[in-house]
Amino acid sequence: MAGLSDAEKDAFWRDGFLTIENAVSPDLLGRLRDTFDGWVEESKAHDTAYGETINEKPRFDLEPGHTAEKPGLRRVNAPVEVSEAYYEAMASSRMTDCVADLIGPNVKFHHSKINSKLPGGATQVKWHQDFPFTPHTNDDVITALLMVDEVTEENGPLEVLAGSHRGEIHGLWHDGIFTGAIDDEVAAECKAKASLCTGPAGSVCLMHTRLLHGSAPNLSAKPRTLFISVYSAEDAVPVSPSPMPNKFEGAVVRGVRTGRVRSIPYEITLPQLPSTASFFDQQAKHKG
Numbered sequence: 001m002a003g004l005s006d007a008e009k010d011a012f013w014r015d016g017f018l019t020i021e022n023a024v025s026p027d028l029l030g031r032l033r034d035t036f037d038g039w040v041e042e043s044k045a046h047d048t049a050y051g052e053t054i055n056e057k058p059r060f061d062l063e064p065g066h067t068a069e070k071p072g073l074r075r076v077n078a079p080v081e082v083s084e085a086y087y088e089a090m091a092s093s094r095m096t097d098c099v100a101d102l103i104g105p106n107v108k109f110h111h112s113k114i115n116s117k118l119p120g121g122a123t124q125v126k127w128h129q130d131f132p133f134t135p136h137t138n139d140d141v142i143t144a145l146l147m148v149d150e151v152t153e154e155n156g157p158l159e160v161l162a163g164s165h166r167g168e169i170h171g172l173w174h175d176g177i178f179t180g181a182i183d184d185e186v187a188a189e190c191k192a193k194a195s196l197c198t199g200p201a202g203s204v205c206l207m208h209t210r211l212l213h214g215s216a217p218n219l220s221a222k223p224r225t226l227f228i229s230v231y232s233a234e235d236a237v238p239v240s241p242s243p244m245p246n247k248f249e250g251a252v253v254r255g256v257r258t259g260r261v262r263s264i265p266y267e268i269t270l271p272q273l274p275s276t277a278s279f280f281d282q283q284a285k286h287k288g
Helices: 006-015 026-043 084-091 094-103 184-192
Strands: 017-020 060-062 073-077 107-117 125-128 141-147 158-160 195-197 204-208 213-215 224-233 252-254
Touching (some): 006 017, 017 195, 094 141, 125 184, 158 204
16 A cells, blocks of 8 residues: 655654545445444434443443434444454554554554534534643654545534644643643634644544644534544553553554653643543533
């Protein structure tokens, strides 16, 4: 499979993100869509979060206002555990190759989830960085956001602040509460300068773990579903428990296991693990 060009690698390290098309085959993309559509149909029979993961949290999370007539399946935790298609996309696709081009040759899988914004959904993601949620001994950590649907300017695309991965690590605690969101003033500055990550279905946005980002609600008539996989260099070791433990955590998906640890200097306050199915409830505590 074709990986990344030198120019694309340079753009990633300069900006902290890179969007590429055709990260999975058309056949695999179709299977990902069909699987998620089946889960949406299944969600119509539920009125609260349901299913179970290995840490006994719900696998399927529903946004407030979910009904059978207007389903709001906003999160699937660890879909790689229950879907061969999602596991294949995570471990054996061009997306995996591109991640290895950036932080390889030895790459580990950390965790995965699906974040979906169905048409008219109210869910938004407040500005934050991923690293304070999943700190490692070094920051060669990439979040790969695979676009299961076409992502447009209207359906709640990822918004990012280019170059912010080279800046400070922002706190997610406010007045003693872990909110999963950065300071409101900083967030407003980010939004004013934000770049939008859009693309046809099958594209992936590769995002550095320290890049500042957020997204607005989907006010369009088109769904916006992202399959999100987090990878690290093999020598990056987690220093806090995963917010979404799964049976494949730590699996080497490219290269080999060396058993070595590489560290960089940084200081953060450790995150608070979500008590519910997702961090959306933590962000709801942030009233900004």
